[in-house]
Amino acid sequence: MANPVFTPTNANSDAPVIVIGAGPAGLACAQELVAGNRRVVLIDDNIQPGGQYFRQLPPGYSTAPRARLMRDKARYDDLARVLDSPLLTHLPRTTAWSFPQPGTVAHAGPLGSGRIAGSAVVIATGAQERSMPFPGWTLPGVISAGGCLNLAKAHGLVPEGRVVVAGNGPLVLVAAATMAAAGARVTTVAEAQQSRRLAGAALSGVVAAPGILAKAAQYRAQILRAGAAWKTGWMVSRAHGDETLREVSIAPVGPDGRPDLTRERTIPADLLVLGYGLMPGSDAARLLGCRMELRPDLGGLVPVRGPDLQTSTAGVYAVGDGAGIGGVEVALIEGRLAAHAILGTPAPKQLAHRYRTLDRFRRALNSAYVLPTPLRAADDDTIICRCEELRLRDLKADGNAASGSLNTLKTSSRLGMGRCQGRNCLHTAAGLLGLSPETMVETMPRFRPPLRPVPLARLAADRDAGPAREPDEIILSEAKD
Amino acid sequence: MNTAKARTAAGQADTIIVGGGIFGLFCAMTLAEAGKSVILLDKGRIWAEASAVNAGSLGVQNKLPALIPYTLWSWDIWNTLSDRLGADLGLRRNGGYKIAMTEDEAARLGRVVSEQIDYGLDAQRLSPAALRAQAPWIAPDCMAATWSPQDGYASPTRVGPALRRKVESLGVRIVEGAAVAAVENGPDIRVLTTAGDFHGTELAITAGAWSATIAAMLGVKIPISLDVNMVSVTEPARPTIECIVTHARGILTLKQVANGSCLIGGGWQGIGSIGDSRKDIDHDQLVHNLRLAMRVIPGLAPLNILRSWAGYEGVTPDSYPYLGRLPGHDNVYLAACARGGFTLGPLMGTLLGELILTDRPSRPITIFDPARFSNAAA
Ligand SMILES: Cc1cc2nc3c(=O)[nH]c(=O)nc-3n(C[C@H](O)[C@H](O)[C@H](O)COP(=O)(O)OP(=O)(O)OC[C@H]3O[C@@H](n4cnc5c(N)ncnc54)[C@H](O)[C@@H]3O)c2cc1C
Numbered sequence: 034m035a036n037p038v039f040t041p042t043n044a045n046s047d048a049p050v051i052v053i054g055a056g057p058a059g060l061a062c063a064q065e066l067v068a069g070n071r072r073v074v075l076i077d078d079n080i081q082p083g084g085q086y087f088r089q090l091p092p093g094y095s096t097a098p099r100a101r102l103m104r105d106k107a108r109y110d111d112l113a114r115v116l117d118s119p120l121l122t123h124l125p126r127t128t129a130w131s132f133p134q135p136g137t138v139a140h141a142g143p144l145g146s147g148r149i150a151g152s153a154v155v156i157a158t159g160a161q162e163r164s165m166p167f168p169g170w171t172l173p174g175v176i177s178a179g180g181c182l183n184l185a186k187a188h189g190l191v192p193e194g195r196v197v198v199a200g201n202g203p204l205v206l207v208a209a210a211t212m213a214a215a216g217a218r219v220t221t222v223a224e225a226q227q228s229r230r231l232a233g234a235a236l237s238g239v240v241a242a243p244g245i246l247a248k249a250a251q252y253r254a255q256i257l258r259a260g261a262a263w264k265t266g267w268m269v270s271r272a273h274g275d276e277t278l279r280e281v282s283i284a285p286v287g288p289d290g291r292p293d294l295t296r297e298r299t300i301p302a303d304l305l306v307l308g309y310g311l312m313p314g315s316d317a318a319r320l321l322g323c324r325m326e327l328r329p330d331l332g333g334l335v336p337v338r339g340p341d342l343q344t345s346t347a348g349v350y351a352v353g354d355g356a357g358i359g360g361v362e363v364a365l366i367e368g369r370l371a372a373h374a375i376l377g378t379p380a381p382k383q384l385a386h387r388y389r390t391l392d393r394f395r396r397a398l399n400s401a402y403v404l405p406t407p408l409r410a411a412d413d414d415t416i417i418c419r420c421e422e423l424r425l426r427d428l429k430a431d432g433n434a435a436s437g438s439l440n441t442l443k444t445s446s447r448l449g450m451g452r453c454q455g456r457n458c459l460h461t462a463a464g465l466l467g468l469s470p471e472t473m474v475e476t477m478p479r480f481r482p483p484l485r486p487v488p489l490a491r492l493a494a495d496r497d498a499g500p501a502r503e504p505d506e507i508i509l510s511e512a513k514d
Numbered sequence: 515m516n517t518a519k520a521r522t523a524a525g526q527a528d529t530i531i532v533g534g535g536i537f538g539l540f541c542a543m544t545l546a547e548a549g550k551s552v553i554l555l556d557k558g559r560i561w562a563e564a565s566a567v568n569a570g571s572l573g574v575q576n577k578l579p580a581l582i583p584y585t586l587w588s589w590d591i592w593n594t595l596s597d598r599l600g601a602d603l604g605l606r607r608n609g610g611y612k613i614a615m616t617e618d619e620a621a622r623l624g625r626v627v628s629e630q631i632d633y634g635l636d637a638q639r640l641s642p643a644a645l646r647a648q649a650p651w652i653a654p655d656c657m658a659a660t661w662s663p664q665d666g667y668a669s670p671t672r673v674g675p676a677l678r679r680k681v682e683s684l685g686v687r688i689v690e691g692a693a694v695a696a697v698e699n700g701p702d703i704r705v706l707t708t709a710g711d712f713h714g715t716e717l718a719i720t721a722g723a724w725s726a727t728i729a730a731m732l733g734v735k736i737p738i739s740l741d742v743n744m745v746s747v748t749e750p751a752r753p754t755i756e757c758i759v760t761h762a763r764g765i766l767t768l769k770q771v772a773n774g775s776c777l778i779g780g781g782w783q784g785i786g787s788i789g790d791s792r793k794d795i796d797h798d799q800l801v802h803n804l805r806l807a808m809r810v811i812p813g814l815a816p817l818n819i820l821r822s823w824a825g826y827e828g829v830t831p832d833s834y835p836y837l838g839r840l841p842g843h844d845n846v847y848l849a850a851c852a853r854g855g856f857t858l859g860p861l862m863g864t865l866l867g868e869l870i871l872t873d874r875p876s877r878p879i880t881i882f883d884p885a886r887f888s889n890a891a892a
Pocket residue numbers: 053054055056057058059076077078079083084085086087127128129130157158159160161162178179180182183207311352353354355360361364484485
């Protein structure tokens with residue numbers, strides 16, 4: 034596909050830069066752009082800016098004093114000052130839902146819906162969590178690590194009772210440590226990767242990013258201090274309970290990615306926190322038709338970017354976890370680097386240097402967590418697609434189960450046709466049906482607007498929609514000639 | 515291996531069908547049930563174009579008056595199809611409202627429904643008060659409406675796989691990824707595709723919006739224009755709309771399907787051409803489509819839209835389908851392009867099969883003659 038380029042009217046620097054996502058990456062980018070005297074429109078679908086890492090309490094709320102949450106407040110306050118700049122327009126609770134043209138963002142929210150033509154677009158839409166279905170994973174009392182962190186950060190909620198944290202990736206550590214620090218009773222933490230594979234990454238990190246490693250060590254210490262068992266090479270095999278969670282079974286990860294049930298252990302639990310990895314939220318780039326690539330060292334499917342963090346679509350930049358998993362430090366720097374590229378100013382040497390180091394480190398870290406075989410704990414009765422309530426059995430029985438194409442399977446099974454539009458289920462279904470990651474990407478259904486679910490009335494409220502061409506007038510005029 | 519199977523495996527069949535949508539699959543089923551050997555070719559996967567992405571309405575009220583009898587005959591096929599295919603097709607026949615929001619539309623609604631009733635439609639006019647009592651979820655300022663118990667819908671995602679299983683069980687050889695690039699018509703038909711050559715006694719063109727391209731390979735010009743129809747789907751909601759809703763001017767179709775999602779269409783046009791395969795959303799027209807839906811059914815307002823998409827539908831100059839021999843070619847047949855071709859597809863495909871088998875289809879097809887806009891082969 035040819036890359037659409039900006040029309041000259043958009044490309045002038047009078048038009049604002051549109052930043053989608055007000056997480057660390059988007060905020061840092063906006064801050065740097067404003068410092069360079071550029072107008073910015075910052076669109077984010079949350080009430081408060083901050084994204085995942087700097088998730089804020091809703092206005093007017095405060096946490097109980099005993100909840101000691103790791104908020105990194107000083108850095109957030111510094112970033113958030115950009116919101117007061119007259120050069121910046123913040124559209125909170127607003128979804129960027131599509132791109133009528135490559136440089137134009139259609140947005141919708143309670144404050145109004147319309148379109149903005151930008152001089153550049155920055156995709157800073159963050160990551161999403163990977164799911165790992167197993168028997169019992171849909172029980173109340175089983176929640177995702179991100180969701181758990183959000184409850185803690187945005188609502189000051191700290192779970193009561195015994196907490197088990199399991200998954201694959203740094204977020205396991207973050208979630209467990211955050212819970213422990215906030216006073217939750219974390220009893221067991223299970224990381225699916227073998228410790229010897231993790232060790233390599235840790236070594237490379239000592240050189241590359243001592244700060245981050247120190248933080249990880251601090252997280253580990255927090256978990257151990259809380260008295261939790263820390264197991265590597267173990268995964269959840271099932272969750273038990275009728276109305277709600279009662280017990281969790283964990284088992285060593287077998288060579289085929291399945292739990293080794295001969296060594297399964299069942300532990301009482303009131304809350305199971307799952308963090309089976311993050312995936313870049315690459316929907317916006319896909320919708321724009323940016324060239325994409327599968328990069329395990331960046332966490333999955335990401336837009337191809339140049340050194341200036343520009344995608345294959347001219348004028349469209351991608352930064353932060355949405356362009357490759359890297360965590361808050363990478364997100365902050367990428368935001369700044371993209372801003373410099375847009376402004377046409379050289380990035381400070383130190384920033385560029387630090388980025389090279391961090392980028393190397395995060396790629397080593399992501400690679401270290403890549404499992405030799407994907408985990409598979411689902412049995413035939415396990416729900417894979419929650420929206421359409423499809424069990425593994427249903428998918429296996431579908432006439433297109435062996436078609437080798439997710440898109441084909443979708444059209445007959447309804448996999449991924451529901452609310453999540455496949456964001457949560459397609460990759461797990463692909464793994465369970467034996468599709469390689471490459472085949473999964475090649476046969477993924479085309480991404481269609483809206484980028485995220487938007488109420489009909491808000492799409493209908495689009496103040497910038499062009500005139501209607503009613504279809505029946507087309508019929509009549511065609512019949513005439 | 516029996517001989518027919520060996521022949522089709524070698525790329526030879528009585529009939530080669532180009533296009534595995536609903537038209538082609540019904541044609542294949544009809545021929546195979548009568549004992550013909552059939553090879554069905556598709557450029558991609560079968561059931562991946564209009565037949566797969568359509569909104570699933572099986573409307574009678576929204577058809578041109580002269581097509582009402584055909585729509586009812588097609589419904590005869592739909593009525594027993596679940597049994598015939600041994601599958602749940604998501605088929606419902608709960609009727610439908612056709613509504614008018616302005617005085618002009620009300621006048622048109624009245625005019626058209628009289629004509630449709632003359633052609634056999636079972637429908638009644640509803641006073642605004644009666645409508646409000648029956649369907650309180652329709653906007654109170656709706657000017658006029660008709661009700662027909664004959665409207666319904668089915669699930670394209672269920673119909674396709676069931677049809678495929680059926681024709682395969684009848685011995686039809688389906689070849690996917692076989693884009694037809696050239697056709698030679700000597701004493702026999704030779705079809706050259708990206709997946710090899712195929713030989714047949716007859717050729718059936720059921721390539722939907724692409725049918726003109728295939729006809730052109732035989733030097734025949736058939737006028738087909740392209741519609742790029744858009745459809746949107748909402749998140750599941752409490753079941754409220756038990757039937758389909760259509761519009762006096764044909765600019766809205768709406769239904770709530772089994773899982774509670776509402777499908778919103780109406781022929782609003784997206785962006786794309788046969789050459790570029792874009793099938794993109796036109797954001798302006800999408801917004802107008804949604805506005806109209808909300809104006810007619812205000813309760814839709816808070817529902818999240820999950821996805822909007824577009825697909826290609828071929829259209830003839832008079833909106834009647836093509837069904838018959840390709841002008842100038844005795845052994846080449848064409849069935850394509852019906853507005854509402856998901857509804858009419860079972861009949862059109864079946865009649866095409868009958869035409870090939872016996873030369874005497876069970877229903878009159880002269881108004882569908884592919885030669886009606888030209889008087890000779892080019
Ligand atoms: C659920 C979850 C929780 C996490 N919690 C933590 C944590 O507690 N600690 C930690 O170190 N790391 C956490 N992470 C990892 C996190 O991704 C990074 O640390 C960091 O927040 C990445 O910054 P970012 O700016 O790239 O993206 P994010 O911080 O994710 O910010 C992206 C923002 O864009 C918004 N957005 C996305 N698409 C659209 C759209 N179409 N329209 C409008 N707005 C849109 C999102 O709502 C979000 O506010 C979490 C990740 C996830 C997925």
